[in-house]
Amino acid sequence: MARRISAAILIPLILIVLLAGCSKPKVETQSRVLYSYFDTVTMVSSYAGDDVVSFEANCIIVEDILRDYHRMMDIYHEYDGMNNLCTVNLNAGKDPVKVDPRLIEVLLFSKRLCDLTGGKMDITMGSVLSLWHEARAAEPQHLPSEEALKKAGKHMGFEILEIDEKNSTVRITDPEASIDLGAVGKGFATEVAAKALEEKGVTGYVINAGGNLRCIGTKADGSGWVTGIRKPQDPDNLALTVTISNTSCVTSGGYERFLEFGGVRYSHLIDKETLWPAFYHGSVTIITEDSGLADALATAVFCMGYEDGLALVESFDNVQCIWIGNDGHILHTKGLDKKIKEL
Amino acid sequence: MKGVKSDRNTAIRDIVLILAIALVGLCLLFFNGRKTTPGSSVVVEVDGKTVASYPLDTDGVFVLNGGTNTLEIKDGKARISDADCPNMQCVRQGWISRGGQSIVCLPNKLIVTVTSSDRSVDYIL
Numbered sequence: 001m002a003r004r005i006s007a008a009i010l011i012p013l014i015l016i017v018l019l020a021g022c023s024k025p026k027v028e029t030q031s032r033v034l035y036s037y038f039d040t041v042t043m044v045s046s047y048a049g050d051d052v053v054s055f056e057a058n059c060i061i062v063e064d065i066l067r068d069y070h071r072m073m074d075i076y077h078e079y080d081g082m083n084n085l086c087t088v089n090l091n092a093g094k095d096p097v098k099v100d101p102r103l104i105e106v107l108l109f110s111k112r113l114c115d116l117t118g119g120k121m122d123i124t125m126g127s128v129l130s131l132w133h134e135a136r137a138a139e140p141q142h143l144p145s146e147e148a149l150k151k152a153g154k155h156m157g158f159e160i161l162e163i164d165e166k167n168s169t170v171r172i173t174d175p176e177a178s179i180d181l182g183a184v185g186k187g188f189a190t191e192v193a194a195k196a197l198e199e200k201g202v203t204g205y206v207i208n209a210g211g212n213l214r215c216i217g218t219k220a221d222g223s224g225w226v227t228g229i230r231k232p233q234d235p236d237n238l239a240l241t242v243t244i245s246n247t248s249c250v251t252s253g254g255y256e257r258f259l260e261f262g263g264v265r266y267s268h269l270i271d272k273e274t275l276w277p278a279f280y281h282g283s284v285t286i287i288t289e290d291s292g293l294a295d296a297l298a299t300a301v302f303c304m305g306y307e308d309g310l311a312l313v314e315s316f317d318n319v320q321c322i323w324i325g326n327d328g329h330i331l332h333t334k335g336l337d338k339k340i341k342e343l
Numbered sequence: 344m345k346g347v348k349s350d351r352n353t354a355i356r357d358i359v360l361i362l363a364i365a366l367v368g369l370c371l372l373f374f375n376g377r378k379t380t381p382g383s384s385v386v387v388e389v390d391g392k393t394v395a396s397y398p399l400d401t402d403g404v405f406v407l408n409g410g411t412n413t414l415e416i417k418d419g420k421a422r423i424s425d426a427d428c429p430n431m432q433c434v435r436q437g438w439i440s441r442g443g444q445s446i447v448c449l450p451n452k453l454i455v456t457v458t459s460s461d462r463s464v465d466y467i468l
Contacts, residue, residue, distance in 0.1 A: 033391045035452045137430055211468050225465040228443070236420075236440055241464060251468035285468065 027220045032059045037070040038186040040210025047219045048204030058202055062193040066209075069189035072103045073181045075126070085179055089126065093175025101168050108165065109292060110184050111158060117300035117312060119272055124160055126178030127152035128275050136259040136268065143261050149275040152176075156272075187250060187295025190214045194291060211251060214291040218245040230255065232282025232324055239324050240342045248291040252298040253283030271303045278303040285322040286313075287336070293319070306331060383442065383457060385421045387414065390452045397421075399440065399457065411451040421455060423448065443467040 027049040034042040044062050046055050071079050078086045088097045110123045131144040131152055155176040162171040172179065181188075186209050194207055194214045203217030206225060215225055224245035228238040235255045242249070254267035254277070271278040284302040286294040297319065301309040306323055313321045313333060322332040322340070332340060387395040389408050397405060397416055404424065405414045412433060413425040420438040423446050433448035443464055445456040 033388065033454065035390075035449060039449065041447050041449070041454060139431070206466070208466060213466055213468065226463060228441075228464040228467045230467065236438065236444070238441070238464070238467070249468065253468075 030055045032056075034059075034063055034066065037066040038189070038209060040186070042066060042190075042207065042209045045206045045208070046204060047206070047225075048202070048217075049220050050204075058197055058200070058205065061196050061200070062207060065193040065196060066189050069102070069106075069185065069192065072100055073106065073185040073189075075178070075180060085181065088170050088172060089178040092172035092177055094171075096162065096164060096167075096169035096171040098167070098169050104163060104165055104168055104170070106181065106185065106188050107161070107163050107170065107179075109188060110181065110296070111161070111163070113184065113293070113296045113300070114158060116315070117296070119157075120300035120303045121183050121296045122156065122158070122272050123179050123181055123184065124156045124158055124177060125270065125272060126180040127155045127176060129180045129182065129270060130178065132259075132266075132268065132270055132277075136257070141259040141261055143259075143266070153275045183299040184292055184296045186210065187212050187248070188292035190295075191248070191291035211256065212291060212295055213244070213249040215245055215247055215249075229283065229285055229322060229324065231328060232326065233328060238343050239328065240322070240330060240340055242285070242287070242322065242336060242340050244287060244339070247287055247289050248294040249285060249287045250291070250294040250298040251283055251285040252302040254279075255283070269299060269302050279326070280305055282324045282326045282328070284309070284324075286319065287321070288316070288319040297321075383419070383440075385414070385416065385439075386456050386458055388454045388456070407455075408451055408453055412448055412453055414455060421457065422446070423455065426451070441467065 027047060029045055029047050030052070031043055031045040034044070044059050046058070071082065072084050075085050075089055078084060083097050083099050085103065088099065091097050114122050128149060131148055135142050135144045155174050160172055160174040160177040161179065162173060164170070190207050190209045190212055191214065194216055197205060197216055204220055205216040207214045213227065218224055224243040226241050226243050227249055228241050229251060230253070231237050231239040232253055232255055252269055254265060254269070257268040258265045266277040269278050270276065281302060284298055286298045286301065288294050288297070297313065301312060301321060304312070309321065309323065310333070313319050320333045320335045322330065322336065324330055330342060383399040385397050385399060386393055387407055395405070395407065397403070397414070399416060399419050399421060402417050407414050411427050412423050415422050415424040420440040422438045423433040423436070426433050426448055428448055428450040433446050433453070436446045439446055439457050442457055444467055445454050447454050
């Protein structure tokens with residue numbers, strides 16, 4: 001009897017030891033880096049254990065989509081044989097410009113989000129954003145003048161943008177105004193690329209478009225991706241980790257792109273009401289499936305107080321949010337209770 | 344009677360055996376866990392290809408990519424201390440030290456990434 005019991009314990013034990021000894025087979029991660037899109041580095045990674053040929057094919061799908069959208073939304077260059085956002089901006093105050101229907105789709109998506117965020121995510125702020133962009137790119141960096149900002153601030157708002165869906169044309173009515181898709185374009189394009197992979201049945205992939213994460217499925221073992229969110233005041237260290245799968249995760253933080261002047265860091269996220277960088281939070285992280293929505297909401301919620309942000313986030317289905325304060329305190333929506341580990 | 348006693352002896356011997364095997368198993372688990380933790384280092388990639396790797400625990404200044412960027416390692420941290428790109432975004436990014444952190448120089452298609460023993464985090468935002 002005892003012999004039989006011990007055998008019942010022994011056999012599984014031996015199995016465990018054998019398993020521990022040969023350590024579980026590890027699925028190799030494959031990654032491919034793309035440099036040319038949205039002024040950032042994009043990394044496509046496969047955790048699916050698929051072969052190199054199918055991985056390369058999937059990377060080409062992603063790259064083709066990102067290239068198309070990058071060109072359509074580029075505000076600094078025009079390209080042969082197409083009208084893009086740069087063309088639209090150059091023709092401000094003139095005739096309507098015929099554009100790719102996919103660009104119309106992005107503009108309509110942005111308009112809807114502008115309405116839903118009470119104008120906090122506004123793509124018509126080009127005139128103001130370009131002043132901040134110039135100030136950031138200058139050597140040494142400086143602050144734009146209040147006078148210039150106020151003047152530029154008069155040339156924005158969705159009334160300056162006429163979108164004709166039927167004829168696929170766009171017109172900016174105010175010659176001083178311009179469109180800047182910086183807050184939503186990268187996320188939107190990433191979502192289109194991810195959807196294209198999903199339609200092919202791809203799973204176990206992550207597209208990381210310059211910190212704009214879009215996870216497709218889960219890792220091969222069914223687990224999620226552990227994502228660290230930095231401490232805004234000490235970006236070398238992490239404030240928390242959050243485990244994500246089948247979703248997007250986008251962080252807007254004052255520490256990503258900033259200009260430094262007089263010992264103060266000014267983030268690239270500009271509050272439409274003040275025309276100055278938003279100082280409400282250290283960082284805001286949005287977790288929701290649609291990468292375009294995540295991108296836009298991360299910008300909008302960064303530019304408003306916690307109560308307003310919470311109300312906005314809760315007005316959507318399945319959107320989660322993490323706020324890290326300038327003093328390091330952490331707040332998050334209830335849906336993340338089990339997924340967050342504060343460090 | 345004798346049969347019962349030998350059964351009990353067998354049971355004791357089996358328990359000892361089980362404990363021994365469990366101990367060996369634990370040791371194996373422990374050493375396997377240890378084996379996969381190398382020290383932190385910085386990996387330099389140019390145009391998608393890994394071109395160099397430096398341990399973070401050795402201070403030094405390294406010329407990268409034929410002189411386009413200069414990497415400095417000091418006190419377990421790394422930064423791009425000089426570059427020939429127009430906006431110097433890579434220099435402005437400052438020091439990195441945590442696994443997964445990276446500095447990007449888009450004009451030179453250069454990425455410096457910290458790889459570390461800390462495999463617990465897949466991405467950093």
